[in-house]
Amino acid sequence: MHAVREEETLKQWIPIARIDEIPRQGARVVTTATGNIAVFRSIDDRVFALLDRCPHKGGPLSQGIVHGRRVTCPLHNWVIELESGQAVAPDEGCARRFEVRVEEGMIAIALPAHEA
Amino acid sequence: MKEKLVLVGNGMAGVRTLEELLKLAPDAYDITVFGAEPYGNYNRILLSPVLAGEKTVADIILNEESWYHEHGITLHKGKAVVRIDRRYRVVTAEDGTEARYDRLLLATGSRPVILPIPGHDLSGVIGFRDIRDVEAMLSAAQVYRHAVVIGGGLLGLEAANGLKKRGMRVTVVHLLDTLMERQLDKPAAALLQRALEESGLEFRMEAQTEAILGDNRVEAVRCKDGTEIPADLVVMAVGIRPNIELAKAAGIYCERGIVVNDTLQTYDPRVYAVGECVQHRGQLFGLVAPLFEQAKVCANHLAGFGIARYEGSMTSTKLKVTGIDLFSAGEFQGGAGYEELLFQDPARGIYKKLTVKDNRVKGAVLYGDTVDGSWYFQLMREGADISAFRENILFGQAHLGDSGHGSENRAALLPDSAEVCGCNGVCKKTIVDAIVHKKLFTLDEVRAHTKASASCGSCTGLVEQILQSTLGSDYSVSPKKKPLCKCTEHTHDEVRAAIRERGLKSIPEVFHSLDWKTPDGCHQCRPAINFYLLCAWPGEYRDDPQSRFINERVHANIQKDGTYSVVPRIWGGVTTPAELRAIADVAEKYQVPTVKITGGQRIDLLGVKKEDLPRIWADLNRAGLVSGHAYGKSLRTVKTCVGKEWCRFGTQDSTTMGIDLEKMTWGSWTPAKVKMAVSGCPRNCAEATIKDLGVVAVDSGWEIHVGGNGGVKVRATDFLCKVETDEEVKEYVAAYLQLYREEAHYLERTAHWIERVGLAYVKKRLVEDPAGRHALRDRFLESQRSAQVDPWAERAQGAERHEFEPVRRLEQNDYARCA
Numbered sequence: 001m002h003a004v005r006e007e008e009t010l011k012q013w014i015p016i017a018r019i020d021e022i023p024r025q026g027a028r029v030v031t032t033a034t035g036n037i038a039v040f041r042s043i044d045d046r047v048f049a050l051l052d053r054c055p056h057k058g059g060p061l062s063q064g065i066v067h068g069r070r071v072t073c074p075l076h077n078w079v080i081e082l083e084s085g086q087a088v089a090p091d092e093g094c095a096r097r098f099e100v101r102v103e104e105g106m107i108a109i110a111l112p113a114h115e116a
Numbered sequence: 117m118k119e120k121l122v123l124v125g126n127g128m129a130g131v132r133t134l135e136e137l138l139k140l141a142p143d144a145y146d147i148t149v150f151g152a153e154p155y156g157n158y159n160r161i162l163l164s165p166v167l168a169g170e171k172t173v174a175d176i177i178l179n180e181e182s183w184y185h186e187h188g189i190t191l192h193k194g195k196a197v198v199r200i201d202r203r204y205r206v207v208t209a210e211d212g213t214e215a216r217y218d219r220l221l222l223a224t225g226s227r228p229v230i231l232p233i234p235g236h237d238l239s240g241v242i243g244f245r246d247i248r249d250v251e252a253m254l255s256a257a258q259v260y261r262h263a264v265v266i267g268g269g270l271l272g273l274e275a276a277n278g279l280k281k282r283g284m285r286v287t288v289v290h291l292l293d294t295l296m297e298r299q300l301d302k303p304a305a306a307l308l309q310r311a312l313e314e315s316g317l318e319f320r321m322e323a324q325t326e327a328i329l330g331d332n333r334v335e336a337v338r339c340k341d342g343t344e345i346p347a348d349l350v351v352m353a354v355g356i357r358p359n360i361e362l363a364k365a366a367g368i369y370c371e372r373g374i375v376v377n378d379t380l381q382t383y384d385p386r387v388y389a390v391g392e393c394v395q396h397r398g399q400l401f402g403l404v405a406p407l408f409e410q411a412k413v414c415a416n417h418l419a420g421f422g423i424a425r426y427e428g429s430m431t432s433t434k435l436k437v438t439g440i441d442l443f444s445a446g447e448f449q450g451g452a453g454y455e456e457l458l459f460q461d462p463a464r465g466i467y468k469k470l471t472v473k474d475n476r477v478k479g480a481v482l483y484g485d486t487v488d489g490s491w492y493f494q495l496m497r498e499g500a501d502i503s504a505f506r507e508n509i510l511f512g513q514a515h516l517g518d519s520g521h522g523s524e525n526r527a528a529l530l531p532d533s534a535e536v537c538g539c540n541g542v543c544k545k546t547i548v549d550a551i552v553h554k555k556l557f558t559l560d561e562v563r564a565h566t567k568a569s570a571s572c573g574s575c576t577g578l579v580e581q582i583l584q585s586t587l588g589s590d591y592s593v594s595p596k597k598k599p600l601c602k603c604t605e606h607t608h609d610e611v612r613a614a615i616r617e618r619g620l621k622s623i624p625e626v627f628h629s630l631d632w633k634t635p636d637g638c639h640q641c642r643p644a645i646n647f648y649l650l651c652a653w654p655g656e657y658r659d660d661p662q663s664r665f666i667n668e669r670v671h672a673n674i675q676k677d678g679t680y681s682v683v684p685r686i687w688g689g690v691t692t693p694a695e696l697r698a699i700a701d702v703a704e705k706y707q708v709p710t711v712k713i714t715g716g717q718r719i720d721l722l723g724v725k726k727e728d729l730p731r732i733w734a735d736l737n738r739a740g741l742v743s744g745h746a747y748g749k750s751l752r753t754v755k756t757c758v759g760k761e762w763c764r765f766g767t768q769d770s771t772t773m774g775i776d777l778e779k780m781t782w783g784s785w786t787p788a789k790v791k792m793a794v795s796g797c798p799r800n801c802a803e804a805t806i807k808d809l810g811v812v813a814v815d816s817g818w819e820i821h822v823g824g825n826g827g828v829k830v831r832a833t834d835f836l837c838k839v840e841t842d843e844e845v846k847e848y849v850a851a852y853l854q855l856y857r858e859e860a861h862y863l864e865r866t867a868h869w870i871e872r873v874g875l876a877y878v879k880k881r882l883v884e885d886p887a888g889r890h891a892l893r894d895r896f897l898e899s900q901r902s903a904q905v906d907p908w909a910e911r912a913q914g915a916e917r918h919e920f921e922p923v924r925r926l927e928q929n930d931y932a933r934c935a
Contacts, residue, residue: 017923025636025662028923039923043636060678063666065639072639074666074674079639090554090565 013101013108019047020105027062027071030109037098038062039107040082042069048082049100049109055080055093118146121418122207122217124197124362126151128160129391129407130223131179136415138187140633144419147189148215150207152196153246156181159555160246161404161587167250167278171552178555190215200366202384219386219418222363222374226356226392226402231266235328241350244275253349257282260348264288264337266325268295270435272353276317277437279349287318287345289325289337299433299444303460304467304483311440311465320345356402358393373400378425380414390414396426403431408557416605423631424605427597432480432493441585443489446479446496447471454478459510468510475503475874488512490580501874504834513577536578539571544582551586559583572828601640603633608861611645615652623649623660637663644862647749650785651857654899661916667747670919671907672729675722680729682708682721683746684736685782688756688774688794689717698739702732716753716791718744730920734912742906745782749863751790751853754778755803759796759813768813770796773842777811777849783904784853784896787860787869792849805833808866809852811845814838818845822852822878823870831867834875837883851882851889854896 022028022041029052030037036052038061046069052062059075069082079088085095099110121137123130126149134147151157157179165171184191195209200220208214228243230236240256242249256263257279265276268290280286288295294305295312309319324340328350336344358373369375369383373395380388380396390410392401401407406429416424432445450456450471459468466484470477470492476499480492491513495502502509530536532545550556550565559580563570569579599605606614611630620626626645627637637645642663649657661669672680684699699719703711709723724732733743746752756774760766774794781792793804794811804810806826810833812819817840821833836852839845855878860869870878882889911920 014926021918021923023662023918028918030924030926031922032926036922057676058678059676060674063670063674063678065642065665066662067636067638067642068634070638075676077639 011099011110011112013110015106015108017107018105019045019102019107022047022107025066027064027066029060029062032111036060036062037109038071039100039109040066040071042066042082046082047100047102047107049098050080050082050085051096051098053095054078055085055087055095056091061095119144119218120216121145121147121219121221122215123147123149123221123223124200124207125223125225125391125393126153126155126157126191126193127223127225127391128157128178128404129225129411130221131157132408132411133221133223133390133414133418134187134189136412137418140415140421141419142187145219147187148217149184149189149191150195150197150209150213150215151191151193153248154194155247156183156191156193158247163244163247163250164274164278166247167253167275168281169278173247173250175552197362200362200368202366202368202387205386217386219388221414221418222368222382222387222389222393223391224359224362224393226358228352229355229357230352231325231354233325233327235330235334236352238328238330238334238350239332240330240334240348241328241352244271244351244353245356249351253279253351254282256349257284261285262287262346263349263351264345264347265351265353266337267353267355268292268319268321269353269355270296270299270433272351273312273435274437275351275353277312277315279351280316284349285318286316287320287347289320289323289339289345291322291324293322295319296435296444299448299481300442300483301448301469301481304442304444304469304481307465307467307483308435308440308442312437315439356392358395358400360393363387363389363393371395378413378427379417379422380410380426381417388414388418397428399428401429403433404557405429405431421631421633430493430497432489441482441484441486443480443482443486443584445489445493446477448479448481450479457506457510470509472502472506475501475506475876477502477509485512486584487577487581489584490577498872500872501876504870504875530582536582537566537568537571537575540567542566542568547579547582548586551583556583557587574828600644601638603637603641604630606630608644612648612652615645615648621649621653621657623663639665647785647787647862651899654895655902661919668749670726670729670916671743671745671747671911672724672726673747677723678726679723680726681746682724682729682732682736683714683718683744684741685744685778686718687778688754688771690756690771690775695739695741698736698741702735705735706732714746714753716746717755718746718753720746727920727922730912730914730917733908737906737909737912743908748785749788750786751778751781751784751792753791754781755791755793755807757794757796757801759794763796765799766796766813767815768796768818770794770802770811770813773811773813773818773845774802776842776846780846780850780897780900781853784857784900785903786853786857787862788865790853790856790866806830807833809833809849811849816840818842820845820848820852823866823875825865825867829867831871834870836875836879847889847893848882850896851892852878854892854899855881857896857899858892 016030025043027038027040038050038052040048052060054061054073056078059073061071063074064071070079072079078091085097087093101108159176159178162176192213197207198210199208205217206214228245242252263279263284263286265272265288268288276286276288294302295309326340327338328334329336334347334350337347338344360370360374363374364370374389374393376382376389376394376396380390382389391407409429410426413424413426435442455472457470469481471479477495482489530544534544536544547566547568554565556562569576600608623645646660646663667673706728708721712720714720754774754777756771759770790808792809793802793807795802795804796813804812805821806824810821819838820836822836824833825831
């Protein structure tokens, strides 16, 4: 958590929700002035955050089926890696990723300070 | 310490096994590969186009050396293994290189048969097996003029065609009177011979080669009848023989090939074998598709999963000679108990033959028009009952009704710019380039890379055709047994059977009991299993919303911009001014951008924000309107005409019947969407004969029609039966829907289901077995008791609120406060 101090000065950790507010194998949306962020919870309770736009045609990833560490976009079935935001090959593209931490059941995501 | 895996044979079967293994268990083994040839793994089936000058050696390399490096595989190329010591588990190559193994994989392939006739060892006499042979042919073609190919089979003809294209004068000597007799019957072979003769090849049929003449290099070939054919190059293409000497010398049990069981294991449990060197259930192999199926199964066992079994393959063949379309599969010669269906049009050079037994396709030979090859092959593999369309079967699938591609039936002749996939805008050249440059072999791979046929699927036949004409003879459509998805080896039917027989009551139980390869499945298997459980245990199974597609989770249709559409149920398409007023009111109140009449006589409110859905539903509920399930794999609509209440031609009250059927069936989850219609007379204004179930009134009662489809591929219904009373109609509709729910595969529309199982089967279950029909009806009505709950009302009252609201709204000042 303390490894990249330099970056931490450039971003803000913003508390979002308790982990039990996100369904397992599901996602919820955080609205922001610069677009929606999808917050995912995998079956083993890992939490991930991506910009809620599929790199293919902008589909809302938060509405997809979550399986393993992946989500399938509801529009055209592109599969996106939750950890990296990368599309699974042979599709190519990347959804923007946000850092997440969970402390005592509270989820926080890191937003770049300049977006504040 | 990792176990050591040694692969002997750096060819397609062995390396494919490694690729499959690396997908399943990338870190299970330290891998060492020995290959006798001085190359990385290449695509042997594309040697013919290399010979013909249509491709280069570089084009056909499948795995560059960098691939071995990236995966930490030690590659000894150009080193033939000469000894296996099974006691100390060591293999030794001819140069003394040794490698220890814990598991050994033999993929030594086969050798061309060289006839032991006088002169067979002269210079200029070769087989057609590897890059070296092709290089020998190419250098001969530069200096010499006359070539003789012994053997008029698939490989011989491809060699002959290639040599002719390289400028040689080529004579094919064939022992029998039929070319490619293992793939073609006489009429098709005659058409092929004529076409090849027109292109410049010469043939000596029913001719036996007696000797090859010459002092040092070959000069001529002498046939048994004494004639001599001048020859500077002789290619023997009379068959292949499994390469088993190494295994035999090591004491591994061999017959004609290395004998393996259904897990591709030899008699030594540490030693596996795949490819052309094996003998499985008495069969040898010479085409690529079965090798790939074996590779998959073998990798599954090497990875320690231990669940897959190889049960043999059904293969089809295509000749890789540019401009010639031929397809062959199965028991095309027929015989006692077989019927033959024939179509011949000599002027167009078209010949089609199907062999049929008990109304099931057993074999096919197609010449000149092969677009339906994959369809016939599919019917064969599935054992589909063709009685409902056998009078049209030879005219092809397009003739049964296809909106998009009816006239395109010769993929090889399509221009590069032709649009093949209309949904995704993919032209032929894009597909061919992807197949060649990305080394694709299967329909699934082409779909993944190009998206062609990945949406509506109507161009699937054409894409398979392009795959065949690009890859040539050894491509086979898909495995005989099709797994439900990539997470398992089990089929839809096997999963359903396990749910019933083992009493599995939840998705995790299914995954556990059937050894799923992924922890929680994928977007394909979870919705399927959720439906199968719901269907098997009505009222008991608790639906898993996270395993439903978004539309079924939020009970509205997602649109391209992430908004939703709302379609209230309008029973039988009959509405009232009050209902219309309520719909108009919500459309204005929530500023719905588009209001549209649907094809199923409903009203669609498009562009609704997700957060507004529960409130819109509450407003609609107050006017008595409920969910129309326009978003679900469920009963969608019952379309009706006005019937005898108003129409001067009407014979029955079709609107009331439509409303009654909709009241009975709404809320039911089905494998795919279900649309019904009721027409009041045979003029059929409700278009009931392109619905999943259509009811058409006649003066004396009702006709029931099933399995129609008006979408991707138009399919008119099959006539099921005629009944007299309204009660009987309801009984049949309920029984039919239940049979479909219990036996179709998830996402399989009734049209495809009926084509797969056959109308005769559906009639047997519904018409000829009244007790069975009553039981099906009862099960349907029982499951409806827990299904008929308006999902809109529940959510309007606050259920599943988390689905509709953001978990947090961040405003600018939230950031500021944190900063």
